Amino acid sequence: MKRAGWGTVCLLSLEFLVLGVWIGGLIVLVGAVIPAVFNTWGGQESGGFFLTRAFEGYNRLVVVALLLLLGAMGYRQWRGEAAATVSRSEWILLSAMGGIAGVIILVLHPQAAALQTEAFGLKDEQAKKAAFEAFFRFHKPIRSLYVVNMFLGIWLIVLKVKRSLQQEGIPA
Numbered sequence: 001m002k003r004a005g006w007g008t009v010c011l012l013s014l015e016f017l018v019l020g021v022w023i024g025g026l027i028v029l030v031g032a033v034i035p036a037v038f039n040t041w042g043g044q045e046s047g048g049f050f051l052t053r054a055f056e057g058y059n060r061l062v063v064v065a066l067l068l069l070l071g072a073m074g075y076r077q078w079r080g081e082a083a084a085t086v087s088r089s090e091w092i093l094l095s096a097m098g099g100i101a102g103v104i105i106l107v108l109h110p111q112a113a114a115l116q117t118e119a120f121g122l123k124d125e126q127a128k129k130a131a132f133e134a135f136f137r138f139h140k141p142i143r144s145l146y147v148v149n150m151f152l153g154i155w156l157i158v159l160k161v162k163r164s165l166q167q168e169g170i171p172a
Contacts, residue, residue, distance in 0.1 A: 008084045011072040015160065018065040018072075022097075023153045025058050026146055045120045052113050059105045066098050083167055090163075093156045100149045108142045115139075 033054055037047040073094065076084040115138055119131035165171075 005081065005083075008076060008079065008081055011076050011084075012160070012164075015069055015072050016157065018068045019153050019157050022062055022065045023150050023157075025061055026150050029054060029058055030146075048116055048120065052116060055109065056113075059101075059109060062101050063105065066094075066101060069094055070098075087159065087163060090156060090159055093152055093159065097149055097152045097156070100145050100152070104142060104145055104149075108138075108145070112139050112142055 034051060037050055038044075073086045073090065077086045112135065115131065115135040119128060119135050122128040122131055
């Protein structure tokens with residue numbers, strides 16, 4: 001059995017690390033940061049702006065992660081080693097993840113941030129309540145897309161692990 005070279009091992013390890021940041025970052029934001037902000041910070045406004053900035057930082061990490069995944073997977077594919085091939089399913093999943101991230105980062109998040117800023121800027125309570133309802137209604141699909149993207153990332157890890165096990169002759 002032909003073994004993978006160190007370059008392939010390093011690139012595949014980088015891919016797992018990057019997917020860990022992509023998935024783990026969202027889990028930390030949703031499971032720890034959001035509850036901490038809303039359970040300890042004084043006002044909805046400061047907490048809301050903090051979370052907007054936190055997700056903007058997460059989105060930047062996702063862009064870097066996507067570029068690193070594309071580069072590492074593309075280079076492994078280009079190398080042509082049997083152990084380095086990237087399956088069509090992996091490319092499809094990564095494309096879907098990149099597409100979803102692009103829609104969130106380039107289209108939906110800026111609109112949601114603008115709605116949030118507008119809602120916080122209003123003084124009239126009725127208008128403010130209506131603006132927040134519009135913001136939360138608009139933000140609901142964004143949350144869903146983040147979760148879908150997280151599960152696609154988990155699925156990509158599963159495919160990579162399955163392929164690695166099969167190359168070792170272990171049925172998966």
